[in-house]
Amino acid sequence: MDLIIRNARLRSKEGLTDVGIVDGKIAAIEERIAASATQEIDARGRLVTESFVNTHLHLCKVYTLSMMDELALAAYHGDGMGKAMNAIELAARIKEKYDEEWILPNVRKALRLAARFGCTHIRAFADVDSKAKLVGVKALLKAREEFRGVVDVQVVAFPQDGVAREPGTLGLIRNAMELGANVVGGIPWIEFTEADS
Structure with missing residues (x-):
């Protein structure tokens, strides 16, 4: 065996x-594996489990809180979704500053932390619109390749401000998908106008 994790606590079994x-790949789960391995880790009774999955992370915007103004921050901390549209519009100002030079290092930092804390699958949203263009998508696609085998990054081309x-x-x-994005996201409620009411 390449690796044996000894004395592990599993969610599905009593004891170690x-x-x-x-x-x-997991080849054996036994009370005591008689074989030896190239590397052995003593879990000392700690939990060994599947990795975590983050199914919704706006990875192109990580670590941008300091770039937002007080109005945007206040809107995001409001009650429920009542002010969501206002918050989205205020936070969208950050997209006017989109630059791979700061997006990619922020994404790398977030992915390193994710891996460190056991989150190895991330569905990562990148805004795609007239302000963001494809800057976030391109940064996420680069990071996806850099972290291949460590964190599985699924890139979502996300029309935050709507398509219609x-x-x-x-x-x-369409361009984002041609570049290699995995999924097209959506936010249907944002498409409605007063005429739709």
């Missing part, structure tokens, strides 16, 4: 267990 790994409301967004979404 050994977990044997070969070629990055925002001219040109549909073409940008």
